[in-house]
Amino acid sequence: MLPENGRPADELLAEIARLRRDDLQVRGGKVTAYVYDTGRPEVHDAAARAYFEMLEVNTLDPTAFPSIVAMEKQVVGAVAELLGGGPRTPGIFTSGGTESIMLAVKAARDARPMAGRPNIVVPVTAHPAFHKAAHYLGVEVLPVAVDPVTFRADPGAVAAAITPATVLVVVSAPSYPQGVIDPVAEIAALSAARGVLCHVDACVGGWLLPWLADAGAQVPPFDLSVPGVTSLSCDLHKFGYAPKGASVVLFTDPALRRAAYFASAAWPGYTIINATVQSSKSAGPLGGAWATLNALGREGYRELARSTLEATRKLVAGIGGIPGLRVLGEPESSLVAFTGDDEVDVFVLSDEARKLGWFLQPQLSYAGIPANLHITVTGVTLAGVDAMLEVIAASAEAARERGPAKVPDGLAEILATLDLDALDDATFTELAASVGIELGGGGQPEMAVVNAVLDALPAETREAILIRFLSVIYT
Numbered sequence: 133m134l135p136e137n138g139r140p141a142d143e144l145l146a147e148i149a150r151l152r153r154d155d156l157q158v159r160g161g162k163v164t165a166y167v168y169d170t171g172r173p174e175v176h177d178a179a180a181r182a183y184f185e186m187l188e189v190n191t192l193d194p195t196a197f198p199s200i201v202a203m204e205k206q207v208v209g210a211v212a213e214l215l216g217g218g219p220r221t222p223g224i225f226t227s228g229g230t231e232s233i234m235l236a237v238k239a240a241r242d243a244r245p246m247a248g249r250p251n252i253v254v255p256v257t258a259h260p261a262f263h264k265a266a267h268y269l270g271v272e273v274l275p276v277a278v279d280p281v282t283f284r285a286d287p288g289a290v291a292a293a294i295t296p297a298t299v300l301v302v303v304s305a306p307s308y309p310q311g312v313i314d315p316v317a318e319i320a321a322l323s324a325a326r327g328v329l330c331h332v333d334a335c336v337g338g339w340l341l342p343w344l345a346d347a348g349a350q351v352p353p354f355d356l357s358v359p360g361v362t363s364l365s366c367d368l369h370k371f372g373y374a375p376k377g378a379s380v381v382l383f384t385d386p387a388l389r390r391a392a393y394f395a396s397a398a399w400p401g402y403t404i405i406n407a408t409v410q411s412s413k414s415a416g417p418l419g420g421a422w423a424t425l426n427a428l429g430r431e432g433y434r435e436l437a438r439s440t441l442e443a444t445r446k447l448v449a450g451i452g453g454i455p456g457l458r459v460l461g462e463p464e465s466s467l468v469a470f471t472g473d474d475e476v477d478v479f480v481l482s483d484e485a486r487k488l489g490w491f492l493q494p495q496l497s498y499a500g501i502p503a504n505l506h507i508t509v510t511g512v513t514l515a516g517v518d519a520m521l522e523v524i525a526a527s528a529e530a531a532r533e534r535g536p537a538k539v540p541d542g543l544a545e546i547l548a549t550l551d552l553d554a555l556d557d558a559t560f561t562e563l564a565a566s567v568g569i570e571l572g573g574g575g576q577p578e579m580a581v582v583n584a585v586l587d588a589l590p591a592e593t594r595e596a597i598l599i600r601f602l603s604v605i606y607t
């Protein structure tokens with residue numbers, strides 16, 4: 133694998149181009165999740181050049197590289213200014229939403245040490261990063277049902293879930309699955325009344341909602357200025373349009389930020405003072421985010437929001453007019469989820485759209501919410517929204533003709549009772565192949581049957597299978 137002699141850069145780049153041949157496109161708006169495209173190549177170019185400039189700077193030691201402190205203060209300051217804070221609002225630049233959330237949970241845990249196991253109250257529509265943080269940090273998750281019609285967190289249910297060991301209550305603005313905003317003011321107030329911290333997960337909405345409001349959207353208060361909100365996460369690698377590896381977590385209290393930090397002098401090496409989970413890491417993402425914010429400026433974000441809002445409205449109205457499809461809830465940002473009736477299987481629809489070069493993200497059914505497809509509308513969507521609607525309509529028709537994906541007879545029962553730990557990866561791969569599911573193949577795979585199988589299983593079995601799936605594709 134490692135060549136005996138070094139290879140020239142041109143050859144390596146050609147090989148990367150070959151490796152990426154089957155990848156989804158990161159630009160152009162045909163991939164409606166994972167990537168955020170402004171449609172302005174000059175902005176991405178500025179970010180890439182700044183990223184490259186900072187690539188070899190290590191954020192491990194801020195005294196060695198003062199540029200990172202100056203840049204981070206500017207980036208955190210911009211986020212705080214937009215989201216109800218001020219120039220001295222304490223914050224941390226992190227590698228993504230998950231890390232911002234991890235630090236908010238750590239801060240909440242460490243701000244209130246207790247004898248027993250602390251818990252966090254998490255509406256079921258909140259991102260799994262809270263489950264991950266809780267898992268890593270030894271905290272318990274108390275899940276709370278959401279309103280079955282609006283998909284918003286239910287303040288009464290949240291209040292009822294809080295216990296004396298609750299260190300944090302979570303709300304989302306918006307939650308990812310249906311793009312709706314939880315009642316932040318109400319839940320933050322009831323948390324404060326019980327002396328509990330409240331985190332707003334604005335990872336996806338923080339750098340979007342204020343600009344959408346400017347463009348005329350109705351946005352309820354959700355930021356740090358809302359009484360009772362004590363921390364907030366906002367990803368710049370989503371609607372900030374920065375290259376991946378860019379998020380900010382803000383706190384209302386400097387003592388909370390200190391509780392997120394980690395220091396260790398318990399070894400004979402260099403002193404460890406970490407603001408983030410990672411220790412050594414490149415300042416490239418910080419440079420990329422700083423450059424993107426400056427390359428777009430306020431007017432740039434306003435303009436992107438105007439086209440994002442227009443595209444979202446067109447999309448919601450358009451999907452509502454396609455036979456067999458229904459938008460879930462009333463999207464309040466630019467995230468749209470839609471489901472199909474008995475004859476239009478959304479997983480098949482997604483595969484059909486993929487054949488036409490479009491990626492619509494499948495979401496499994498959960499907690500009474502039906503299986504659906506998710507579209508994140510971005511600045512670039514408007515130019516192609518009519519084409520997107522045509523693809524959705526044609527794919528829905530094709531899905532109706534093909535009929536629902538079939539879970540191979542008996543498979544769900546076998547998987548639900550199988551001791552996965554007793555199977556090696558090769559046997560798992562064979563088992564999947566025996567029912568027509570080829571794992572580890574190249575190209576853009578057909579996923580409808582895989583999704584149908586997962587959809588038929590309880591959450592814990594889904595998780596075990598997903599872990600096995602990942603293990604197989606990396607073997």
Ligand SMILES: Cc1ncc(COP(=O)(O)O)c(C=O)c1O
Nearest residue numbers: 228229230259261308333335336
């Ligand atoms: C609401 C919300 N929170 C957190 C995250 C996690 O962000 P990341 O993938 O950057 O870790 C996401 C990602 O989609 C999200 O939508």
